[in-house]
Amino acid sequence: MSTKASPAPVVYQVDEERLMSIHETAAKMGCSQQLVRDLIHYGYLRALRFGRNQKVIYSTFVSFLHEHDGQDVIQLVSGRKEAEIGA
Secondary structure, eight states: OOOOOOOOOOOOOOGGGOEEEHHHHHHHHTSOHHHHHHHHHTTSSOOEEETTEEEEEHHHHHHHHHHTTTSOHHHHHHHHHHHHHHO
């Protein structure tokens, strides 16, 4: 009787827990990477930081879309930038 080690189980990443790069997030939104960075900077979109890299959890991204449905996200960021300049 041979006792072979069974192969390691295959772990599939659940889409809601998948990490997306700034590039991927921008592509899904159909906007620039800078807009995504600004949304993160001003606290509208939460992200994880890995050194200089930032990643957005897919479920966080979906929550952001639902929370801001119907809003002009460029206006959100523009208003914050103007407030910073005026301060």
